[in-house]
Amino acid sequence: KNEVEQSPQNLTAQEGEFITINCSYSVGISALHWLQQHPGGGIVSLFMLSSGKKKHGRLIATINIQEKHSSLHITASHPRDSAVYICAVGGGSNYKLTFGKGTLLTVNP
Amino acid sequence: NAGVTQTPKFQVLKTGQSMTLQCAQDMNHNSMYWYRQDPGMGLRLIYYSASEGTTDKGEVPNGYNVSRLNKREFSLRLESAAPSQTSVYFCASSPEGVTRNGSPLHFGNGTRLTVT
Numbered sequence: 001k002n003e004v005e006q007s008p009q010n011l012t013a014q015e016g017e018f019i020t021i022n023c024s025y026s027v028g029i030s031a032l033h034w035l036q037q038h039p040g041g042g043i044v045s046l047f048m049l050s051s052g053k054k055k056h057g058r059l060i061a062t063i064n065i066q067e068k069h070s071s072l073h074i075t076a077s078h079p080r081d082s083a084v085y086i087c088a089v090g091g092g093s094n095y096k097l098t099f100g101k102g103t104l105l106t107v108n109p
Numbered sequence: 110n111a112g113v114t115q116t117p118k119f120q121v122l123k124t125g126q127s128m129t130l131q132c133a134q135d136m137n138h139n140s141m142y143w144y145r146q147d148p149g150m151g152l153r154l155i156y157y158s159a160s161e162g163t164t165d166k167g168e169v170p171n172g173y174n175v176s177r178l179n180k181r182e183f184s185l186r187l188e189s190a191a192p193s194q195t196s197v198y199f200c201a202s203s204p205e206g207v208t209r210n211g212s213p214l215h216f217g218n219g220t221r222l223t224v225t
């Protein structure tokens with residue numbers, strides 16, 4: 001079974017700071033997802049990637065397949081970015097993901 | 110565009126009672142999933158349906174049953190609720206499998222279930 005580790009577990013930043021959240025996994029994968037869970041509980045998919053880098057607005061996700069590592073970056077952070085960010089990886093099955101425990105991000109004004 | 114709709118939002122059951130969580134998606138997705146989320150743990154897959162007419166066990170299927178009623182609807186049933194099933198339950202859907210390019214997950218808003 002793939003083990004997924006996220007770091008840090010908790011992160012507090014000031015508005016405008018550059019944020020990095022890391023995800024490491026133990027077994028080769030075919031896809032990695034980054035999700036955002038709002039304080040109210042809803043979960044939104046941010047990125048799905050299998051190689052390289054993707055960008056959407058102020059969010060950037062990168063993956064290094066050889067090092068079994070992915071990062072989620074937030075540029076010019078804002079209080080509305082405060083949420084739990086979850087990494088999930090998939091490999092052996094087309095329908096099963098292993099989820100990390102999440103990183104709680106708090107951005108203060 | 111409603112996306113994934115799950116009901117109810119909250120439910121309290123007594124041990125031994127039964128209930129069905131309902132989920133429907135309007136995005137014409139083939140695959141649907143039920144997850145549970147517990148404090149200090151990552152989301153865990155209970156059951157999934159790769160396509161209409163099929164269902165398969167996930168990581169934690171014991172105590173649950175599912176029905177893929179049609180392409181839109183995927184329900185989760187607790188036949189005899191136990192306190193260990195106290196959790197937040199999420200339904201999700203994806204166009205195809207979650208490791209296929211361009212097949213991200215779309216989640217419902219969750220059901221907070223307490224079993225006393």
